[in-house]
Amino acid sequence: MFKGLPALAAIMLAVGCTPEAQVSGRALYGQYCAGCHGSGGKGDGPAAGGLARAPADLTQISARHGGVFPTAHVMSVIDGYTRRGDRSSVMPELGVALQSGPLVMVDTGDGVMTPTPVNLVVLARYLERLQK
Numbered sequence: 817m818f819k820g821l822p823a824l825a826a827i828m829l830a831v832g833c834t835p836e837a838q839v840s841g842r843a844l845y846g847q848y849c850a851g852c853h854g855s856g857g858k859g860d861g862p863a864a865g866g867l868a869r870a871p872a873d874l875t876q877i878s879a880r881h882g883g884v885f886p887t888a889h890v891m892s893v894i895d896g897y898t899r900r901g902d903r904s905s906v907m908p909e910l911g912v913a914l915q916s917g918p919l920v921m922v923d924t925g926d927g928v929m930t931p932t933p934v935n936l937v938v939l940a941r942y943l944e945r946l947q948k
């Protein structure tokens with residue numbers, strides 16, 4: 817009965833029907849991040865001037881991390897995990913807002929496939945493409 821499933825999965829991959837392909841990192845970024853970080857990620861969004869801390873320049877994340885894009889770090893900054901207890905952090909914890917949608921299996925750099933909310937994954941990939 818389930819014999820067709822691997823074939824179906826292969827077709828879904830081929831036509832881009834994976835959960836990642838259904839969600840636009842650019843759209844999520846525009847909705848949740850651009851107000852502070854700016855449409856191009858330079859940290860110059862319309863709300864940036866009113867913050868106690870300047871929003872990070874998101875085009876320089878790799879440059880700040882020895883030339884390697886730190887996917888796991890970026891996802892944990894976005895969902896708030898690494899900032900819990902940091903009272904000076906200005907950026908909102910977006911984990912709850914971004915948790916809607918399916919979990920996808922991703923290797924975040926440690927070789928272990930980890931179930932991760934699809935919105936976090938596509939946002940991290942979008943930021944990776946912004947690197948200068």
Ligand code: HEC
Pocket residue numbers: 844845848849850851852853863867869870871872874876877880890893894899904905906907908910939943
């Ligand atoms: C209210 C303004 C605000 C919003 C909205 C916001 N950020 Fe931030 N972000 C900041 C500030 C300010 C910092 C600097 C560190 C801190 O205060 O936490 C930062 C830091 C970061 C960092 C750390 C960069 C590094 O090199 O470690 C990443 C990644 C990031 N933001 C991504 C995002 C993404 C993706 C979104 C949308 C889902 C987002 N931010 C929404 C203000 C914001």
